[in-house]
């Protein structure tokens with residue numbers, strides 16, 4: 001496993017590899033991370049796991065206009081621009097958003113991924 005910690009930004013992908021239409025999944029430090037882009041070009045990154053019942057979120061509908069992702073299992077809705085808040089249940093807990101660092105020169109997207117045992 002990668003020995004990165006929360007203070008080490010990890011390269012996820014390039015900005016032009018993320019579209020507003022479809023979330024992109026990458027694996028960083030053993031964590032499945034989903035990257036979504038809003039219609040305004042803001043990038044959100046979070047673990048690909050619903051806080052309700054641990055179902056992967058990557059097949060859920062993403063609305064770039066509202067920056068909201070719907071869980072494909074029980075239709076909980078997470079509001080990314082509100083810190084990953086569960087705006088519609090049954091999920092109660094928010095998604096944990098990772099800090100996105102974008103290197104403007106080459107469009108490289110890097111994330112700070114905090115693993116549970118590092119907190």
Ligand code: FES
Nearest residue numbers: 050052071074076
């Ligand atoms: S697993 Fe996501 S809402 Fe139930």
